[in-house]
Amino acid sequence: MSGITLEKVLEEAKALSPDEQRQLRELLAEEAVKAQHAEQETPGIPSREVAKFKQEMRWLAEHREEFAGQWVALDGDRLISSGPNAREVYQAARQAGVAVPLLVRVEPADQLPFGGW
Numbered sequence: 877m878s879g880i881t882l883e884k885v886l887e888e889a890k891a892l893s894p895d896e897q898r899q900l901r902e903l904l905a906e907e908a909v910k911a912q913h914a915e916q917e918t919p920g921i922p923s924r925e926v927a928k929f930k931q932e933m934r935w936l937a938e939h940r941e942e943f944a945g946q947w948v949a950l951d952g953d954r955l956i957s958s959g960p961n962a963r964e965v966y967q968a969a970r971q972a973g974v975a976v977p978l979l980v981r982v983e984p985a986d987q988l989p990f991g992g993w
Contacts, residue, residue, distance in 0.1 A: 928952045932978045944984040949977040 889900060931953040939948075939955075949956040949969035956977055957968035969977035 929978075936980065936982065940982055940985050943982040945982065947979065947981050949974065949979050951977055 889897065892900065928951075932950045935950055935953045935955070936948075943958055946958050946960060947962045947965040948958045949965050951969070951974045956972050956974050957965045959965050959968075962979060962981070966977065966979050969979070
């Protein structure tokens with residue numbers, strides 16, 4: 877993008893027809909709304925962390941039946957460890973070099989979540 881300046885862009889925008897200027901305004905407004913919405917979804921959370929969490933949730937959805945009733949440690953879309961004991965699964969993930977794994981017990985898809993007494 878070398879050589880492109882805001883002044884040049886504004887000059888080009890002024891040369892557009894009224895209909896093209898309207899289309900440009902609409903496009904810029906849509907982009908501003910998208911950017912604002914993205915900021916509101918995850919304020920203060922780096923986008924790479926959001927992407928990693930989405931990978932983990934997708935992995936859980938895809939492998940739920942295979943690992944139902946077990947604890948799993950994930951790092952993004954990568955299974956680090958699994959088994960019946962949460963502490964052992966977590967320790968295995970740490971030993972594998974994952975500083976903060978997602979540790980979760982995989983519930984069968986047809987089981988209702990426990991809400992307390």
